[in-house]
Amino acid sequence: MDPITGMIGIIIGGIIVGICVHFIPASAVGAMSASTGIATGPSMLSTGCGLAGLYAAGYMIGESLPLVVLSGAMGSALMIICTMLLANTICAFGTGVAPVAGSYDKDPITGWRQKPFMSPGTDGHSMPTTTALSGIIGALLGGAGGSLVFVSVYEMISPILESTTAVTIAGMVGAGVFLINCVIPAYVLVGKSEGMTDKKMKLMHKTFVSCLIVSVITAVFVYASVVVI
Amino acid sequence: MEPVTLTLMIGVGLAGAIAFIAGIIEDAESDAGSSSNPNSQVQLAPQIGHIITYYDKAIAGEPPQNGLWAAAACTIALLLSWRFADLGMGQYYAIFFAAVAGAAVTALVQGCLGIFAHISRITSMAAFKQPLYWHALLTPLPYSMGLCFLTALLLTLLSFVASGILGNSFAPPLIALFMGITLGSIASGTGDIHYGAERLYQHLPFGSGIAISNQGDIDLKGEYGFRNSVDTPYFCMRFGGTITALAFGLLIFLDGWSRLFTFAGPWTSIILEAAIIAVLFIFLNRLEKYTRDSYGPYPGQEDA
Amino acid sequence: MTTQPSEPPVEKKEIPNYKLYLLAVITGIISYFIAALNPNLSFISIILIWPAFIAAAGCVEFLCRYGLGTGTSSIGYWGTACGATVVFASQFIETTAYSPFLEIAIATLLGYAAGFCANKIIKMKIPRIELNSAIIAGSTGIIALIILEIFAGGAGMAGTTVYYIYPVMYIGIALTILHPYNGNLGAGENQTRTLMLAMCEAALLTSLFGFIGILLPNTPFIPALGMLIISIIGFVIFVSIWWKRVKEEVYDVVWAGYPEGVDH
Structure with missing residues (x-):
């Protein structure tokens, strides 16, 4: 991969990472069963699943680009489905509430009504089917974006450095770019998101532009430090 | 069976087992310090007139703090194992001794940060007449440090297994950072619900959710006398901690398991993981139906 | 410890963060050149990077007080990602044109750009968010740069094993800048106590790095040992200052017992 392609890879990866956060249902008050979504902040959760994706991509480095990217996507989707399934289990058997979404009345996939199952004074609990699907989509995007950044940086620096060094530095830079971009959407989401059924999906263009600007600066800098200097 | 596959299989099983135990311990550590999201409830309690004797550790969000424990312990372990190897110790012995030393240093750092956080936060509650109780700090502190030691040790061993036996190409400290942050977000997404929605609010009816108007009205009494933070993990470990552990253990185990097969070349693991995700998604849907019906x-x- | 900027004990007015940052940049650059010219003096460099921790912690406090929409921890590791990633990406490549000014400037620019996006595109309307984001990113850049310089022992980074400590550096710096505010969170939070806690934690982190430096194969022994000893001395001094302040502000200190007026 020549450095220009690598630079474009970092930019695209960064933008995808920013967008993925919108799809992941997360809310800090979820820890009190008081709102729909996984019980932690959106950026925190996206970081967790993105880094699980990077870990999975680490097994595949050296293979072709689609393999590494898909492996990362699957790693993060696996992390998020494990988390959602077992969070629902805790809600069902530990706190005694059924999964309910606050942002729609009828589940678009299963057609089950949500409102009657919601306990008074809350915005929903854990993840019903559609919300969970949204989480999986988000994790696939996040893992793919993170691995794309990782593989781009790796391909750029691997001719200069020896292989083991290059992998670790690329992993660290990939994680860094991931962390920069996944916190920016938090300014839009303000600590709470219900995934793709949330109204805040309409604000995604703001995330897109912000992540574009930040990723371009990062990518140009990485390009410059590899090629120009 | 080829010996390589056998080694890999043992590695996958070992990684899954370590991950499972690390999950239990990590969730207990966060509950013992009432950190992560339920911390907001402990923080609210003095404002509505409840004087608390919880250990208010709140070092950061759970993911970064775990990332630090794991990364610090693993870095020290790796560097120290090189020093031991220079002295003529065998590689595996060196790693085991060094991992213990690394985790011990990490536990000290955790203790310092925990003391800072608890005392500072209680000081910030002075307007609500919340005194600084030494027993609320000193009883859970060694317990929490011990759990931190175990978490750091297990995650260090896990990253050495992932890098040495399973063949992940990252250096062990970076794997430890990834594992620490991932485990932190899993634990704060699953185990904390049991602490935040059930243990802190045992006086509310089971199954009622915690309405926004009730937030901050946490339980002050333990099974006997005033509740201290050491009373928490024994309750949460039974259910919340085990389920957290299951999530993290499943992630590590299934991810490794999908790499054991080679029927479709390098695409095998991706196909298998997609199938696993679909199966787990169906489980999620059935669980939803079951809870709604019952x-x-x-x-x-x-x-x- | 005459180099510490935020000492005025009972001052009501808050110190503006840009002044802290200016101090951090000046001491940071001095510290870089000390470490680069004579590695054996790098224990002085360690004292001179503590202001950078304080500047970053001050900005985290400023931003989070506005109810940012992200958790305190998110802003901490976001800022470190901006600063430290720039340093990590460029440090390992052997080069002649590289200078500390360039990396600090790029890190600051990246932080400024993200703050600008948050304010102008997402319309958060937090006053001075650009400036504060830039300061967090720039300060973490300074910290990462100088610690790596000390560990490289003046010999350059290429070919060393220093990259093994990138993860712990990254997460350690992130936690140290976000924790002072997060640890002080509450109604009685004030800048003086937060910055005092930032000093304690900065010294704690540098002593951890000093310990790691002793173990690193490429790092000369004397600077690393100096770093560890000077950090532990600083830690003890700062903790005693902080504890004095806590005793002034806390409601009461009690060994054990039940709260008054509660049946038990």
Whole structure:
């Protein structure tokens, strides 16, 4: 991969990472069963699943680009489905509430009504089917974006450095770019998101532009430090 | 069976087992310090007139703090194992001794940060007449440090297994950072619900959710006398901690398991993981149906 | 410890963060050149990077007080990602044109750009968010740069094993800048106590790095040992200052017992 392609890879990866956060249902008050979504902040959760994706991509480095990217996507989707399934289990058997979404009345996939199952004074609990699907989509995007950044940086620096060094530095830079971009959407989401059924999906263009600007600066800098200097 | 596959299989099993135990311990550590999201409830309690004796550790969000424990312990372990190897110790012995030393240093750092956080936060509550109780700090502190030691040790061993036996190409400290942050977000997404929605609010009816108006009205009494933070993990470990552990253990185990097969070349693991995700998604849907059928609509909400 | 900027004990007015940052940049650059010219003096460099921790912690406090929409921890590791990633990406490549000014400037620019996006595109309307984001990113850049310089022992980074400590550096710096505010969170939070805690934690982190430096194969022994000893001395001094302040502000200190007026 020549450095220009690598630079474009970092930019695209960064933008995808920013967008993925919108799809992941997360809310800090979820820890009190008081709102729909996984019980932690959106950026925190996206970081967790993105880094699980990077870990999975680490097994595949050296293979072709689609393999590494898909492996990362699957790693993060696996992390998020494990988390959602077992969070629902805790809600069902530990706190005694059924999964309910606050942002729609009828589940678009299963057609089950949500409102009657919601306990008074809350915005929903854990993840019903559609919300969970949204989480999986988000994790696939996040893992793919993170691995794309990782593989781009790796391909750029691997001719200069020896292989083991290059992998670790690329992993660290990939994680860094991931962390920069996944916190920016938090300014839009303000600590709470219900995934793709949330109204805040309409604000995604703001995330897109912000992540574009930040990723371009990062990518140009990485390009410059590899090629120009 | 080829010996390489056998080694890999042992590695996958070992990684899954370590991950499972690390999950239990990590969740207990966060509950013992009432950190992560339920911390907001402990923080709110003095404002509505409840004087608390919880250990208010709140070092950061759970993911970064775990990332630090794991990364610090693993870095020290790796560097120290090189030093031991220079002295003529065998590689594996060196790693085991060094991992213990690294985790011990990490536990000290955790203790310092925990003391800072607890004392500073209690000081910030001075306006609500919340005194600084030494027993609320000193009883859970060694316990929490011990759990931190175990978490750091297990995650260090896990990253050495992932890099040495399973063949992940990252250096062990970076794997430890990834594992630490991932485990932190899993634990704060699953185990904390049991602490935040059940243990802190045992006086509310089971199954009611925690309405926003009730937030901060946490339980102050333990099974006997005033509740201290050491009373928490024994309750949460039974259910919340085990489920957290299952999530993290499943992630590590299934991820490794999908790499054991080679029927479709390098695409095998991706196909298998996609299948696993689909199966787990069906489980999620069935679980939703089961809870809806068995609990029924909330009384008074049927025609809302 | 005459180099510490935020000492005025009972001052009501808050110190503006840009002044802290200016101090951090000046001491940071001095510290870089000390470490680069004579590695054996790098224990002085360690004292001179503590202001950078304080500047970053001050900005985290400023931003989070506005109810940012992200958790305190998110802003901490976001800022470190901006600063430290720039340093990590460029440090390992052997080069002649590289200078500390360039990396600090790029890190600051990246932080400024993200703050600008948050304010102008997402319309958060937090006053001075650009400036504060830039300061967090720039300060973490300074910290990462100088610690790596000390560990490289003046010999350059290429070919060393220093990259093994990138993860712990990254997460350690992130936690140290976000924790002072997060640890002080509450109604009685004030800048003086937060910055005092930032000093304690900065010294704690540098002593951890000093310990790691002793173990690193490429790092000369004397600077690393100096770093560890000077950090532990600083830690003890700062903790005693902080504890004095806590005793002034806390409601009461009690060994054990039940709260008054509660049946038990």
